[in-house]
Amino acid sequence: MGRFGGLERLSPFRFVLSVGLVLVLVPGALGWSKEGHIMTCRIAQSLLEPEAAHAVENLLPHHVNGDLSTLCTWPDQIRHWYKYHWTSSLHFIDTPDEACTFKVSRDCHDPQGLKNMCVVGAIQNFTSQLLHYREGTADRRYNMTEALLFLSHFMGDVHQPMHVGFTSDKGGNTIDLRWFRHKSNLHHVWDREIILTALADYYDKDMDLLLQHIMTNFTDGIWYDDVSSWKDCNNLLTCSNKYATESINLACKWGYQGVKAGETLADDYFDSRMPIVMKRIAQGGVRLAMILNRAFGDSDKGEFAAAT
Numbered sequence: 302m303g304r305f306g307g308l309e310r311l312s313p314f315r316f317v318l319s320v321g322l323v324l325v326l327v328p329g330a331l332g333w334s335k336e337g338h339i340m341t342c343r344i345a346q347s348l349l350e351p352e353a354a355h356a357v358e359n360l361l362p363h364h365v366n367g368d369l370s371t372l373c374t375w376p377d378q379i380r381h382w383y384k385y386h387w388t389s390s391l392h393f394i395d396t397p398d399e400a401c402t403f404k405v406s407r408d409c410h411d412p413q414g415l416k417n418m419c420v421v422g423a424i425q426n427f428t429s430q431l432l433h434y435r436e437g438t439a440d441r442r443y444n445m446t447e448a449l450l451f452l453s454h455f456m457g458d459v460h461q462p463m464h465v466g467f468t469s470d471k472g473g474n475t476i477d478l479r480w481f482r483h484k485s486n487l488h489h490v491w492d493r494e495i496i497l498t499a500l501a502d503y504y505d506k507d508m509d510l511l512l513q514h515i516m517t518n519f520t521d522g523i524w525y526d527d528v529s530s531w532k533d534c535n536n537l538l539t540c541s542n543k544y545a546t547e548s549i550n551l552a553c554k555w556g557y558q559g560v561k562a563g564e565t566l567a568d569d570y571f572d573s574r575m576p577i578v579m580k581r582i583a584q585g586g587v588r589l590a591m592i593l594n595r596a597f598g599d600s601d602k603g604e605f606a607a608a609t
């Protein structure tokens with residue numbers, strides 16, 4: 302497929318930048334890159350109704366000036382600290398190899414088998430903690446600021462298809478390959494490479510511009526008609542089961558499909574997968590807003606009113 306990004310991709314600047322990034326990046330399952338998490342949270346915050354917007358502002362520390370997205374990567378920063386070690390299995394779900402299904406009772410546990418210690422269990426946990434905030438019955442053991450940051454982060458992760466991947470390859474982390482010219486792995490391609498390549502090729506590395514395009518595509522573009530079904534959710538505490546099922550389906554259909562360790566992924570893979578990555582970021586943002594609006598508001602109506 303011909304694209305106009307080709308020339309830019311060969312530029313020395315671009316090449317140096319890629320090498321630089323490879324040196325800087327720490328391998329491992331970090332979830333959406335910081336760009337992915339920031340965009341998810343910016344979308345969500347822009348869709349908050351006044352009550353939820355107010356609650357979020359109250360919960361954020363002063364130094365971020367009311368900007369949730371600044372702290373949406375916090376759970377990745379602290380997951381290796383001793384105090385937060387228990388959170389490290391909350392970023393993903395391992396499903397049986399090739400099964401291409403998610404079953405909460407079968408798959409949602411940590412490597413030691415402890416129940417609910419997976420991204421879906423975490424979303425449920427932190428959503429239910431935040432529900433007590435409105436009722437004024439918050440359990441003093443729980444820190445509502447942390448609950449907000451964890452929920453916001455894990456709503457991003459559950460939408461990254463390879464975060465609900467196969468057990469033996471750790472969601473693609475052990476599938477080493479090349480992304481254009483540099484070494485990467487399949488998991489990381491979905492966490493970050495596709496987003497960075499899109500930013501470099503189409504958006505002059507301007508994340509705000511990319512974000513604007515994503516938002517235009519659901520406020521009156523290609524996803525406009527789908528948004529209300531994205532927000533369908535009867536039981537606030539179990540809707541993330543659906544998001545995880547979507548992710549493993551996408552991981553099988555688009556993530557793993559046709560990929561062999563050691564090969565080079567380039568234009569064809571990028572062109573066909575980029576729209577999926579953008580849509581998942583949009584869905585994560587819209588659904589995070591839906592959950593926060595319902596958890597902090599006193600009615601379920603008009604969650605999307607703030608979109609315009």
Ligand SMILES: *[C@@H]1O[C@H](CO)[C@@H](O)[C@H](O)[C@H]1NC(C)=O
Pocket residue numbers: 387391416417418419422423426427443444
């Ligand atoms: C829920 O969160 C609390 C801390 O806020 C934690 O102690 C507990 O282990 C969490 N459970 C799950 C399933 O994430």
Ligand SMILES: *[C@@H]1O[C@H](CO)[C@@H](O)[C@H](O)[C@H]1NC(C)=O
Pocket residue numbers: 444445446447
């Ligand atoms: C809640 O958690 C945040 C982030 O870890 C921390 O800065 C803050 O002091 C905690 N608040 C309370 C009341 O413990």
Ligand SMILES: *[C@@H]1O[C@H](CO)[C@@H](O)[C@H](O)[C@H]1NC(C)=O
Pocket residue numbers: 511514515518522523576579580
């Ligand atoms: C937005 O939609 C257009 C099609 O109308 C598509 O070409 C473009 O890639 C989409 N952009 C994003 C960021 O999703």
